Amino acid sequence: ARALAAAAAAAMAAPATVAAAADPAPHSAGTQANMCLEKLVAQEEVYFSCSGTPATFWPGSLAPEHSAGTLWEGLRRGGAVGLEDEQDSMERMVQGLFAMAHMQAHSCFAHGGRYWEVTVLLGRYLGYLLRASNVTADIPERLAAHFGGSPPTRFLGTLCAPGVCDEAEVAGHVLPFFLARKLGLAADDLPPPRPGQASAEELDVWSSIKLDFVAAGVDRCGTTSLRMGLERHPEVGFNLYRDGVPIEDYFFGFGQRHKILPTKTQVADFNERWSDERPRPRILGFSNPAMFMILHAQAALALIPGLQVLAIVCDPLGRVERKFFGERWCHDNVEEAVENGDALSTFALLQGDCSSSMADIMDPNKEGQWLEHWTLGAHLGRLRRFFGERLLVFHQDELREDPASLFGRLAERLGVQRPFHEGTEFRRHHWRPGHRTDLCRNASLFRRLRRHLEPEYRALEQALHDSGSLVPPALLARRTRCERREERRLEMLGREKCEKMGGSEDG
Numbered sequence: 124a125r126a127l128a129a130a131a132a133a134a135m136a137a138p139a140t141v142a143a144a145a146d147p148a149p150h151s152a153g154t155q156a157n158m159c160l161e162k163l164v165a166q167e168e169v170y171f172s173c174s175g176t177p178a179t180f181w182p183g184s185l186a187p188e189h190s191a192g193t194l195w196e197g198l199r200r201g202g203a204v205g206l207e208d209e210q211d212s213m214e215r216m217v218q219g220l221f222a223m224a225h226m227q228a229h230s231c232f233a234h235g236g237r238y239w240e241v242t243v244l245l246g247r248y249l250g251y252l253l254r255a256s257n258v259t260a261d262i263p264e265r266l267a268a269h270f271g272g273s274p275p276t277r278f279l280g281t282l283c284a285p286g287v288c289d290e291a292e293v294a295g296h297v298l299p300f301f302l303a304r305k306l307g308l309a310a311d312d313l314p315p316p317r318p319g320q321a322s323a324e325e326l327d328v329w330s331s332i333k334l335d336f337v338a339a340g341v342d343r344c345g346t347t348s349l350r351m352g353l354e355r356h357p358e359v360g361f362n363l364y365r366d367g368v369p370i371e372d373y374f375f376g377f378g379q380r381h382k383i384l385p386t387k388t389q390v391a392d393f394n395e396r397w398s399d400e401r402p403r404p405r406i407l408g409f410s411n412p413a414m415f416m417i418l419h420a421q422a423a424l425a426l427i428p429g430l431q432v433l434a435i436v437c438d439p440l441g442r443v444e445r446k447f448f449g450e451r452w453c454h455d456n457v458e459e460a461v462e463n464g465d466a467l468s469t470f471a472l473l474q475g476d477c478s479s480s481m482a483d484i485m486d487p488n489k490e491g492q493w494l495e496h497w498t499l500g501a502h503l504g505r506l507r508r509f510f511g512e513r514l515l516v517f518h519q520d521e522l523r524e525d526p527a528s529l530f531g532r533l534a535e536r537l538g539v540q541r542p543f544h545e546g547t548e549f550r551r552h553h554w555r556p557g558h559r560t561d562l563c564r565n566a567s568l569f570r571r572l573r574r575h576l577e578p579e580y581r582a583l584e585q586a587l588h589d590s591g592s593l594v595p596p597a598l599l600a601r602r603t604r605c606e607r608r609e610e611r612r613l614e615m616l617g618r619e620k621c622e623k624m625g626g627s628e629d630g
Contacts (some may be wrong), residue, residue, distance in 0.1 A: 158287050159284070159285055159287050159288040159289075159292045159296060159297070160292075160296055160297075160300070162287060162288075163284065163285055163288070163300060164310070166234065166285075170231075170236060170282070170283045170284060170285065171283075171301065171304065172230075173227055173228075173230045173231040173234065173238075173283035174231075174280075174281060174283045174301065175227075175280065175282070176220070176224040176383065176384075177224070177280070177383060178240045178279045178281050178382065178383060178384070179279060179380070179381045179382055179383060180217060180381055180383055180419055214505055217418055217419060217422050218425070220383055220422075221329075221383055221419075221423060221425075221426060222426070224383045224384050225328050225426050227281075228283075228384060229328065230283075231283035234283075235285065236283040236285055236286055237283070237285075237286050237288065237325055238281065238326045238327075238384070239282055239283075239284055239297075239324065239325055239326060240279065240281055240324045240325075240326050240384075241280055241282055241298050242278070242321060242323075243278045243302075243316065243320065244277055244319070244320050245266075245270070245274045245276060246274075247317075247319065247320045248321070249263050249266060249274070251316070251320060252266070252313075255314055258313075258314065259312065262306070262308065262312060262313065265306050265307075265308075266302070266306060269305065269306055281326065282297065282298070284297045290322075290323050290325070291323075293323035294316065294322055294323040295316065295321070296315060298316070298321055298323070299313040299315055299316065300313075324386050324388075325387040325388075326386055326387065327384065327385050327387045327389075327390040328384060328385070328426070329384070329385060329423045329424070329426040330426050330427055331385075331390045331394070332385070332427050333393075333394045334393075334407055334408075334427055334430060335407050335408060335429070335430065335431065335538075336406070336407075336409070336430065336431040336432070336537055337375075337409045337410070337411075337414060337430060337431070337433070338350055338353070338409070338410040338411075338412075338414075338434075338435075339414035339415045339432050339433065339434050339506065340411070340412045340413060340414055340416070340435070341412065341434060341435060341436050341442070341499060342446070343437070343442045343445040343446050343449075344435050344437035344442060345435050345437065345519045345551070346412040346435060347412075347552040347553050348522055348526075348549070348550070348551050348552045348553075348554075349410075349433065349435050349522070350369050350371075350408075350410045351550070352522075352530045352550075353408065353530065353533060353537075354369045355543065355547055356534050356539060356543055357544075358404065358405045358406050358534075358541075359405075359408065359534065359537065359539065360406070360407060360408070361404075361407070361408045362374075362396070362407055362408070362409055363410075369410065370410075371410055371411055371412060372410060372411060373411060374393060374409070375409065375411065375414065375417070375420040375423060375424060376411060376413070376414065376417045376420040379419060379420060379423060383419075405540075406537050406539065415502045415506055416502050421506065421510075422509070424509075424510075425509045425510060429513075430510075431513055431515070431537060432506065432510045433515050433517075434514065435516075435517060435518070435519055435522065436499070436516055436517070436518055436583050437518065437519035437520075438519075438597070438598070438602075438603050439576045439579035439580055439583065440562075440572060440573050440576055440603045440605075441603055441604045443484070443494065443497065443576070444559055444604075447478075447490075447493075447560060448465065448559040448560055449466050450466075450469065450472070451471075451472075451477055451478050451483075451490060452466070452477060452478065452479075452559070452560055453475075453478060453479045454466050454472075457472050464553065465555070478490055480560075480561055481560045481562045481565070481568060481572070482565065484572065485572065485575070494575075498578075499583075500578055500579050500581075500583075501582075503516065503582055503583070503585075503586040504582070504586075507586070514590065515533075515536060515590050515592070516586040516587055516589070517529065517587070517592045517593070518583075518587060518594070518595050520593075520595040520597060520598070521593060522551070523551070526549035527543070527547070527549065530543060530547075530549055531543060562605065563604070563605035569605055573601060580601060584599070
């Protein structure tokens, strides 16, 4: 823990609103503040050894002295990373950061402490120190030198404090105590920050989240059908609903705000959203079709004990076309396409920045970078490394050909006590048969793109094999929707007739 603290002494700065700390004025007779400091001093070494992990992870904003390489070395010296191969150093570093923070917080709890995220507005605090008459002249210089001579405007870090300390005491007394120790000063050399100069927020650990499974994607492969099908089981539900329908949730990912540990409030909000009118399902799931891509979300989820991860995959070429159709295709009427669910309401599309041919996807100067951004194979490998046997990957063809069997198998894996009700129907959602783009009409482009995606096909085969799932014949033959008789037949029937057969207008 000390090696990590040394490697990440100036925890990463990240844009956020900072709440002003309460004025560290004396409490009633000063007894509470005195008790906090007394316990801190009595076990100073314990609390200091349980402090110092970075609070957030922002790869693009690391200071040079806290670059990926420096943090990697600190993690390796601290024992959080035992492998010498640095090929996937970012992945391993993030996993190590989360594991080390989790371990440090648990160590703090074991010693009767509470774990805190602390923020200091260094510019304001240094200005206050320069004006204070009771501060030794070289202290502001030493504080600035500690951050490499040009301190960030905001310092964000973590510390362990005695359990009796509250938010105001941590920001007003414990924080300057720890800063003084880092600078080699006496405990009382740094005065308490003034109101608005520092704040503290109590942290928890990801293992406190009460969650049973995650539908982690893959987007455009049937994630809505997966979510809606599982929810039909009376024991299974999801943590977020709208108008009685389970929807995607971004608590992990965007909702984390790049935090390495969650706040106490975040955990309580997640776990206590249930009521007598809406009781918690016996098996609770979380659904986000892009979760398979979000590194820091996976690092957090991997720390939840017993969590199962489900990932539905599909034909790489068909998925690329669906995403291109929704994100880059020139629709005749963009607003109407957005309303129908055919297009995303992106700024680029609404401004007419789009493509009228999927041939552009093979041009590095046009849409080539877009294609490389949405490849899937590397993400599936990382999911396996994070979750091991807790990950189940299966193919969309199972959903298409025998949904009752698939959902029965998934429900059994999740631990239901009884099977689905007899006669339960499983619909396909956001299903759009027929042509989307010009891909299926352009034979040479079709063959060229399929060859380009061959590594994706092989990655899918490996992921399905590792999960013990069926590798469908269509995948082995590299057969896509352009060659599927079902798609051509339904296109001839027309969309209206297709809906009567069980299709959906949604997509």
